[in-house]
Amino acid sequence: MGKVIAFQLNGKEYAVPVHQVLAIEKLHHITRVPRTPAFVQGVMNLRGVVIPVIDLKxxxxxETETQNDHEKMMIVTVNDLEVGLVVDAATDVLDIASENIEPQPEIVDTVKSEFIDGVAHLDQRLLMLLNLEKILTPLS
Incomplete structure (x- = not known):
């Protein structure tokens, strides 16, 4: 598998490949855009580039458990599309060996299963490995 960026949503850990993450930023001003899906928070200007912002929750x-004043923005790229993903916290850069990855479980109650490529076991941690292409499909 290789290196991944681990992040949290409501205390659960998820991960995306490090090569798809351009930056981790503080939350900037987001401008709402009419007639977009509910999960699209809007757009933001990041160093002169306007990018869409997705609320992963x-x-x-x-369900959002509590208001988090420390939310971060992960800037990711998929098929030449740059997108900001709102996460509770970006926690680690981890190296995951292929033998530590299992296919997604049949029933996953926290995330729609089509967004998950697998589950990584690291010591006492379980990380859901996300497929950004499937998450961002309606945007492209």
Whole structure:
């Protein structure tokens, strides 16, 4: 598998390949855009580039447990599309060996299963490995 960036949503850990993450930023001013899906928070200007912003909790239909003043923005790229993903915290850069990855479980209650490529076991941690292409499909 290789290196991944681990992040949290409502205390659960997820990960995306490090080569798809351009930056991790503080949350900037987001401008709402009419007639977009509910999970699209809007757009923001990041160093002269306007990028769409996705609320992963809304995209995954996860209830927000508490208001988080420390949310971060992960800037990711998929098929030449740059997108900001709102996450609770970006926690680690990890190296995951292929033998530590299992296919996604049949029933996953936290995230729609089509967004998950697998589950990584690291010591006492379980990380859901996300497929950004499937998460961002309606945007491209």
């Amino acid at each position: 809304k995209r995954f239909q996860i």
